Amino acid sequence: MAKKKKKKKVSPVKNQVAEHVEQVPLEHEPSVADDAISEQEKIAEEEAEDLLATNIVRAKDVHKIFKMGDEEVHALKGVDFKVNRGEYVALMGPSGSGKSTLFNMIGGLDKPNAGRVFIDEVDIAALSTFELAWLRCHKIGYIFQTFNLIPVATALDNVMLPMLFADVQQSEAQDKAVELLRKVGLGERVFHKPVQMSGGQQQRVAVARALANDPAIVLADEPTGNLDSVTGRQIIELLREINKTEGVTVISATHDYKMLTVCDRIAWLTDGAIERYASRDELEIKEGSTDGE
Numbered sequence: 001m002a003k004k005k006k007k008k009k010v011s012p013v014k015n016q017v018a019e020h021v022e023q024v025p026l027e028h029e030p031s032v033a034d035d036a037i038s039e040q041e042k043i044a045e046e047e048a049e050d051l052l053a054t055n056i057v058r059a060k061d062v063h064k065i066f067k068m069g070d071e072e073v074h075a076l077k078g079v080d081f082k083v084n085r086g087e088y089v090a091l092m093g094p095s096g097s098g099k100s101t102l103f104n105m106i107g108g109l110d111k112p113n114a115g116r117v118f119i120d121e122v123d124i125a126a127l128s129t130f131e132l133a134w135l136r137c138h139k140i141g142y143i144f145q146t147f148n149l150i151p152v153a154t155a156l157d158n159v160m161l162p163m164l165f166a167d168v169q170q171s172e173a174q175d176k177a178v179e180l181l182r183k184v185g186l187g188e189r190v191f192h193k194p195v196q197m198s199g200g201q202q203q204r205v206a207v208a209r210a211l212a213n214d215p216a217i218v219l220a221d222e223p224t225g226n227l228d229s230v231t232g233r234q235i236i237e238l239l240r241e242i243n244k245t246e247g248v249t250v251i252s253a254t255h256d257y258k259m260l261t262v263c264d265r266i267a268w269l270t271d272g273a274i275e276r277y278a279s280r281d282e283l284e285i286k287e288g289s290t291d292g293e
């Protein structure tokens with residue numbers, strides 16, 4: 001299937017590439033020094049553009065501490081994490097390593113205690129409540145281990161919901177939901193409720209729902225955790241297909257080595273920090289070992 005060119009969204013989120021572009025007020029006559037400054041500015045702007053062209057997600061020295069009574073849990077201990085536009089990255093880590101906590105930071109659902117998270121090189125800490133809500137609704141699609149569908153709603157209604165939140169017309173939302181459900185292989189199940197579907201089918205509905213507002217990024221948090229291995233494999237293959245055909249960046253958290261077969265790159269999160277990265281090809285060289293490392 002030919003790769004669809006993604007529509008560029010008109011975002012209320014201004015492009016705040018401030019970290020890389022210094023503002024220099026020109027209150028005096030230009031001089032040789034000014035030329036040097038403008039040259040520096042140009043370089044900084046070019047660097048910022050390069051970053052924007054490559055990085056869709058960038059976490060920088062992110063810390064998260066949960067307080068539980070007198071106890072503190074240091075869930076993220078200075079995470080540096082980068083994802084390129086259009087990549088499929090598997091975030092590997094054992095239970096408790098901080099995968100969901102990192103996803104919550106990237107998805108703007110929670111705030112770090114220290115460090116910064118950039119989406120499209122915009123520091124999300126600098127966004128207003130409205131801008132952050134827009135980002136969560138339009139830029140990011142979420143998939144969870146437990147599907148998180150509304151139990152009393154049909155597959156169609158579940159997929160329509162994020163579009164209705166985004167003020168899409170009812171009839172347009174319905175047509176698109178049907179199209180998305182067809183895309184995930186559930187064209188015959190649009191009026192089924194979650195309880196009338198298998199786990200794999202429910203997760204397909206969740207995939208369709210995640211795509212409802214044409215997100216740039218899909219965050220899938222252990223999407224296969226509640227599925228048998230064959231069904232789980234079908235879900236990650238579906239995510240890979242969407243990644244390839246729609247150009248959507250996919251970040252999938254897992255602790256299951258079998259799920260690494262379709263990604264471009266693997267990031268290992270150990271005890272709240274990214275320990276290392278590997279490309280899929282590097283992993284293949286080492287195939288045959290018991291745990292895929």
Ligand SMILES: Nc1ncnc2c1ncn2[C@@H]1O[C@H](COP(=O)(O)OP(=O)(O)O)[C@@H](O)[C@H]1O
Nearest residue numbers: 066073075093094095096097098099100101102
């Ligand atoms: N809301 C919370 N309150 C207290 N501790 C938390 C909370 N969320 C996560 N943690 C702790 O942070 C650490 C990382 O958790 P989590 O991000 O859920 O890991 P993973 O998704 O890799 O299993 C764990 O020690 C967990 O107990």
Ligand SMILES: [Mg+2]
Nearest residue numbers: 099100101221
């Ligand atoms: Mg988790």
